[in-house]
Amino acid sequence: xxxxxxxxxxxxxxxxxxxxxxxxxxxxxxxxxxxxxxxxxxxxxxxxxxxxxxxxxxxxxxxxxxxxxxxxxxxxxxxxxxxxxxxxxxxxxxxxxxxxxxxxxxxxxxxxxxxxxxxxxxxxxxxxxxxxxxxxxxxxxxxxxxxxxxxxxxxxxxxxxxxxxxxxxxxxxxxxxxxxxxxxxxxxxxxxxxxxxxxxxxxxxxxxxxxxxxxxxxxxxxxxxxxxxxxxxxxxxxxxxxxxxxxxxxxxxxxxxxxxxxxxxxxxxxxxxxxxxxxxxxxxxxxxxxxxxxxxxxxxxxxxxxxxxxxxxxxxxxxxxxxxxxxxxxxxxxxxxxxxxxxxxxxxxxxxxxxxxxxxxxxxxxxxxxxxxxxxxxxxxxxxxxxxxxxxxxxxxxxxxxxxxxxxxxxxxxxxxxxxxxxxxxxxxxxxxxxxxxxxxxxxxxxxxxxxxxxxxxxxxxxxxxxxxxxxxxxxxxxxxxxxxxxxxxxxxxxxxxxxxxxxxxxxxxxxxxxxxxxxxxxxxxxxxxxxxxxxxxxxxxxxxxxxxxxxxxxxxxxxxxxxxxxxxxxxxxxxxxxxxxxxxxxxxxxxxxxxxxxxxxxxxxxxxxxxxxxxxxxxxxxxxxxxxxxxxxxxxxxxxxxxxxxxxxxxxxxxxxxxxxxxxxxxxxxxxxxxxxxxxxxxxxxxxxxxxxxxxxxxxxxxxxxxxxxxxxxxxxxxxxxxxxx
Numbered sequence: 001x002x003x004x005x006x007x008x009x010x011x012x013x014x015x016x017x018x019x020x021x022x023x024x025x026x027x028x029x030x031x032x033x034x035x036x037x038x039x040x041x042x043x044x045x046x047x048x049x050x051x052x053x054x055x056x057x058x059x060x061x062x063x064x065x066x067x068x069x070x071x072x073x074x075x076x077x078x079x080x081x082x083x084x085x086x087x088x089x090x091x092x093x094x095x096x097x098x099x100x101x102x103x104x105x106x107x108x109x110x111x112x113x114x115x116x117x118x119x120x121x122x123x124x125x126x127x128x129x130x131x132x133x134x135x136x137x138x139x140x141x142x143x144x145x146x147x148x149x150x151x152x153x154x155x156x157x158x159x160x161x162x163x164x165x166x167x168x169x170x171x172x173x174x175x176x177x178x179x180x181x182x183x184x185x186x187x188x189x190x191x192x193x194x195x196x197x198x199x200x201x202x203x204x205x206x207x208x209x210x211x212x213x214x215x216x217x218x219x220x221x222x223x224x225x226x227x228x229x230x231x232x233x234x235x236x237x238x239x240x241x242x243x244x245x246x247x248x249x250x251x252x253x254x255x256x257x258x259x260x261x262x263x264x265x266x267x268x269x270x271x272x273x274x275x276x277x278x279x280x281x282x283x284x285x286x287x288x289x290x291x292x293x294x295x296x297x298x299x300x301x302x303x304x305x306x307x308x309x310x311x312x313x314x315x316x317x318x319x320x321x322x323x324x325x326x327x328x329x330x331x332x333x334x335x336x337x338x339x340x341x342x343x344x345x346x347x348x349x350x351x352x353x354x355x356x357x358x359x360x361x362x363x364x365x366x367x368x369x370x371x372x373x374x375x376x377x378x379x380x381x382x383x384x385x386x387x388x389x390x391x392x393x394x395x396x397x398x399x400x401x402x403x404x405x406x407x408x409x410x411x412x413x414x415x416x417x418x419x420x421x422x423x424x425x426x427x428x429x430x431x432x433x434x435x436x437x438x439x440x441x442x443x444x445x446x447x448x449x450x451x452x453x454x455x456x457x458x459x460x461x462x463x464x465x466x467x468x469x470x471x472x473x474x475x476x477x478x479x480x481x482x483x484x485x486x487x488x489x490x491x492x493x494x495x496x497x498x499x500x501x502x503x504x505x506x507x508x509x510x511x512x513x514x515x516x517x518x519x520x521x522x523x524x525x526x527x528x529x530x531x532x533x534x535x536x537x538x539x540x541x542x543x544x545x546x547x548x549x550x551x552x553x554x555x556x557x558x559x560x561x562x563x564x565x566x567x568x569x570x571x572x573x574x575x576x577x578x579x580x581x582x583x584x585x586x587x588x589x590x591x592x593x594x595x596x597x598x599x600x601x602x603x604x605x606x607x608x609x610x611x612x613x614x615x616x617x618x619x620x621x622x623x624x625x626x627x628x629x630x631x632x633x634x635x636x637x638x639x640x641x642x643x644x645x646x647x648x649x650x651x652x653x654x655x656x657x658x659x660x661x662x663x664x665x666x667x668x669x670x671x672x673x674x675x676x677x678x679x680x681x682x683x684x685x686x687x688x689x690x691x692x693x694x695x696x697x698x699x700x701x702x703x704x705x706x707x708x709x710x711x712x713x714x715x716x717x718x719x720x721x722x723x724x725x726x727x
Contacts (some may be wrong), residue, residue, distance in 0.1 A: 033311040034319075034330055034372055034385040037352055040075060042382055043089055044068040046375040049382060051362035052101035053077075054110045055131030058400050058415065060364050063112065064375065064382065065096040072096060072114060075382075076131055080417075082365030082386060090125065092136050093118030097146045102159050103127070104176065106183035106535075108405050113161060115145040122148060122161060122174070139188050141165060141172040147202040151213045153230060154239030157614050158184050164199035164217050171199055171217055171228065175239045180580075180608065180618045181537050193241055197222035201255040205267045208288035211235025216269065218253035225249045225256070225271065229288055247290055249282065251275035255358070259307040259316045261333065262342025270318055272302035279305060279320055279331070283342060296344055297322075297329060308361035308370040312389055314338030319372045320347075321356040328352045328359065328374060328385060354379030366399055366417075367391045368526050393420035395523045396431060396512045399489070401530030408564065409499035409534030409613060412508075415491040419514035419523055422484045427516045428523070431482045433492050434460065436509035436527070437475040457481075457519070481515070496532040499613050507531055534613035538562050541592075541609050544620040552597040553624060555605060559592035564611040570594050571606040576623055580606045640712040640719040647724035653690040654679060654710065660686045662715045668693065669709040676703060684714075695725065 045068025051060045059077035062084065066073055072092055075084040095117035104111045109127030114136070116123045121141035125133040144167030153160045158176040165172060174188035199217035207214045212230035219226050226244035230237045249256075252275035261268045266286040272279055278297035282290035303323040310317045315333040322329055329347035333340045354376040361370040369389035376383055391397065396416045404411040414433060421428040460476040479494055496508050507529040514523040544557040555570065570587040571580040578584060587594050588610075596603070603624045609617040623642075641655040654666060664684040668676040676697050697703050705727045712719040 033369070033388050034328070034348075034350055035388050036350065037328070037374075037383040037385055039353070039376070039379070039381040040084060040384055042066060042073050042075075042087065042380055043071045044380050046073075046377060046380065046382060047096075048098045048358045049360060049373055049375050050099055050101055051360060051364065051373070052110060053400075054101060054112075054127065056109075056129070059366070060362055061131070062364075062373065062382065063099055063101060065099050065114065067095055067097060067377075070094040070096065070118060072099060072112060072125070074131060077364065080366055081363075082371070082384075088131070090133060092116055092123050092125075093138075096123070098148050100148055100150050102150050104159050104184045105186075106181075113148060113150065115148040115163060117144050117146075121145055122163060137186070139174060139190075141174070141190065142170060143167040145172075146200050147217070149202045149204050149215065151204045153213055153237050153241075155232070155236045157182050160239065161188065162202060162204070162215050164195075164202045166198045166200060166220075169195050169197060169199065171195060171202070171215065171226075173215075173239070173241065180616060182614060182616050191240065193228055193244065195219055195226045195244060196224065196246055199226065201253070201272075203256050203258050203269075205258050207267055207284055207286075209266070209286045212237040214288070215241060216256065218249065218256055218271065219246065220252060220254065220274075222246070223248060223251055223253065225253060225269070225282075227288060245288065247282065248293070249273070250280040250295065251277040253280075254302065255304045257305045257307040257318070261307075261316055261340055263335075263340050268342070270305050270307055272305040272320055274301055274303065274323075276301050278302060279318065281342065281344070294343065296331060297347055300325070300327075300329065302329075303357045304359035304374065306359045306361040306372065309333075310361070310370055310372070310387065312369055315340040318344060319359050319361060321352065321359050321374055323355050323357055323377075326352050326354060326356065328356065328372065328383070350385060352376070352383055353381070356383065363387075366397065368397055392523070394428075394514065395419060396490075396514050396525045398510070398512060398525050398528040401510060401528055403500075403531065403533045403535075404493060406535050408536055409532045410496055411493050412496055412510075412530045412532050413491060414494050414510055414512070414530075415489060416512045416525060417489050418484070418487060421514065421516075421523070422486060424486060426484075427521070428484050428514045429517060430484050430515045431490055432457070432513040432515055433479045433482070433494055434476040434511050434513060435479055435494060436511075437477055438497060438506075438508065476511070484514075498532075500531050500533045501613060534564070534611060534615055537615035538565060538609035538611050538617040540618040541568065541607050541620045544605075544607050544622050546605060546622045546624060552595055553603065553605075555594045555596070555607065555622065557592050557607060557620065560609045560617075562609075562611060564613065565609055566590070566612040567610050568592075568594070569608045569610055569616060570596075571608075571619075572596065572603050574603060576604040578604065578606075580608070580619060638714050638717045638719075640710065640721055642721045643710075643723040647726045648695075649726055651692060651694045653692050655688070655690045656712060656714075657688045658684055658686050658714055660715075665711075665713045666691065667711040669711055671707040671709075673709070676708065 043066040047065045047067040049064040059081045061077045062075040064073045072090045074088040098115035100113045111127045112125040114123040119138045123136035141163045142165035147164045149162045158178045161174040163172045173191045177185040177187035179185035198220040201218040212232045215228040224246040228241040231240045232238045249271045250273035253271045254274045255272045257270045266284040269282040281294045283292040300322045301324040303321040306319045315335045317333045318331040320329040328350045331344040334343045335341040355378045356374040357377045358375040364371045369387040372385040374383040398416045419428045458478045462474045509529040511527040512525040541557045567588045571584040606619040638659045639657045665681045666679045710721040
């Protein structure tokens with residue numbers, strides 16, 4: 001997970017002043033930073049492409065939709081990256097328009113989410129590992145789905161999907177269901193939100209800065225964007241959205257990208273327009289409005305747009321497809337000192353091919369600089385525009401920072417390439433792994449930092465200049481130094497100060513320094529960042545029991561022994577087969593007991609342990625219809641207990657209670673409601689009681705296996721319970 005820009009040039013220079021050496025720039029980039037188009041063949045009708053590591057080898061792959069032939073193409077990257085092996089084509093229903101990649105089910109294998117007009121919705125292809133995928137599952141959303149976007153809209157740790165439907169002029173939000181382990185359960189709950197006109201392009205972001213994800217779509221023939229602000233509170237979304245606000249965005253807006261182009265701390269939008277209206281940059285205010293707009297390349301018919309720092313100056317640039325003139329336009333972001341002004345220079349024009357309709361930025365070759373990829377819809381190919389930056393070969397390069405799987409969190413695995421000086425007789429003798437001390441941790445680290453100000457092998461400091469001109473000092477702490485062993489690459493399991501939490505993936509930043517015998521001569525990698533995840537849920541709580549008492553139903557269980565247990569979730573429903581949900585959650589105790597002051601007579605409880613990272617254990621269950629309570633009943637009420645266990649295996653006690661003395665009739669009926677046995681018919685005293693049924697009918701013959709009913713009448717009370725008898 002790349003960090004857009006860690007430090008400005010001023011940071012590097014101050015660091016050099018502090019430590020007596022100036023590490024070189026990570027790469028040297030020419031003024032025109034993208035090289036001529038290199039075609040990569042695809043099936044017919046390439047419409048959208050994304051870059052992701054789908055086979056887990058640390059090299060970016062390309063996944064694309066082929067709209068004309070009903071295929072999803074996969075081009076597996078070949079190490080060290082930037083080239084591709086044999087294409088894999090996966091059949092899907094006709095007219096797949098868009099694709100995204102995410103590990104929906106949390107099994108460590110990326111899954112594919114495809115917006116497919118032939119399927120009238122999205123298709124999910126679950127990853128099987130090694131770049132292979134299962135058969136598609138269909139979730140209908142409308143008649144003409146186009147762009148899709150992913151996000152955790154209700155902050156439950158499960159990926160959700162937003163779909164723009166061109167034909168019915170709506171967006172559909174699919175909230176992913178959550179199983180007992182906190183992962184996607186294979187279902188979606190769907191909500192629909194209208195747009196004014198045909199929605200095509202879609203992005204997500206927090207545009208009113210309330211901590212909750214919002215959605216923006218282009219309204220193609222209305223010349224507007226539709227902004228859907230997310231609902232929720234305290235920075236936590238509830239998965240619903242407000243009605244759209246409509247924002248002017250140029251003529252026939254098609255695609256859009258996000259970024260803080262003027263570096264004022266607010267998220268902006270770049271919108272490509274198809275009616276020869278170029279690109280419009282809308283500057284965000286942080287309140288969900290965009291009061292200022294700049295326009296560029298008017299007279300160009302633009303399709304896709306991507307935002308990235310293509311020339312390595314720390315300022316965001318734009319890459320835009322001109323689909324009619326078959327060109328890729330590169331608009332260099334302007335500014336100074338690595339701080340963008342929000343303006344863009346006249347475009348550098350590169351020849352593209354054959355109605356390019358989509359563009360992305362991705363570091364395909366792993367050299368730290370983004371490349372561009374376009375979809376040549378009429379050429380049956382992708383266009384690869386490799387960056388023209390030449391990395392400093394003496395600097396190591398971080399290739400990946402990923403969570404260590406199947407652990408309790410607290411660790412990421414950092415991998416990097418060797419320095420060119422890590423050879424026989426070379427100057428590099430080791431690699432130091434550094435972690436940026438997060439601002440929230442400065443107090444905790446104050447003693448250690450104060451004790452080591454003069455030891456640059458253990459603590460480093462750099463000046464960071466904010467866009468508004470104010471400064472901060474960043475501290476880096478050394479985690480380990482590994483010896484150089486002339487290997488092609490290295491790896492280290494690094495600690496993280498905090499794990500991923502529900503609704504938050506805190507990023508921690510690392511870099512690698514290639515060291516030499518001279519402390520003043522070293523070679524820093526570019527920084528990169530990642531987060532750790534607690535992948536292991538707690539075990540199911542044991543020994544769950546329930547009893548009746550005058551104050552209600554009391555639940556007790558054995559406390560979990562995991563050190564990171566935060567609380568327990570208690571769910572209740574009258575349906576004994578219910579699936580726990582927020583609607584059935586009644587308590588979150590932190591100790592191994594809970595009292596429900598107003599239980600339902602037929603209540604079933606589910607209990608799960610939850611750790612501080614949001615992992616929920618499997619559920620323990622207890623049913624009040626089968627428990628023995630204090631006094632064996634509900635004081636002062638008339639009640640009938642369900643047989644327990646259910647199904648029963650033979651004779652059993654029928655338990656009941658009477659609020660007052662009176663006549664009681666208790667009859668066993670078969671599944672069709674015919675009388676099988678009158679167990680009692682007479683006056684009974686108030687209080688709890690039980691009668692044993694010998695599982696025989698009126699004639700004394702043993703009844704067969706099947707479904708039966710208990711029919712209980714006491715004065716005006718009429719209670720019925722169903723049970724099963726097995727032999």
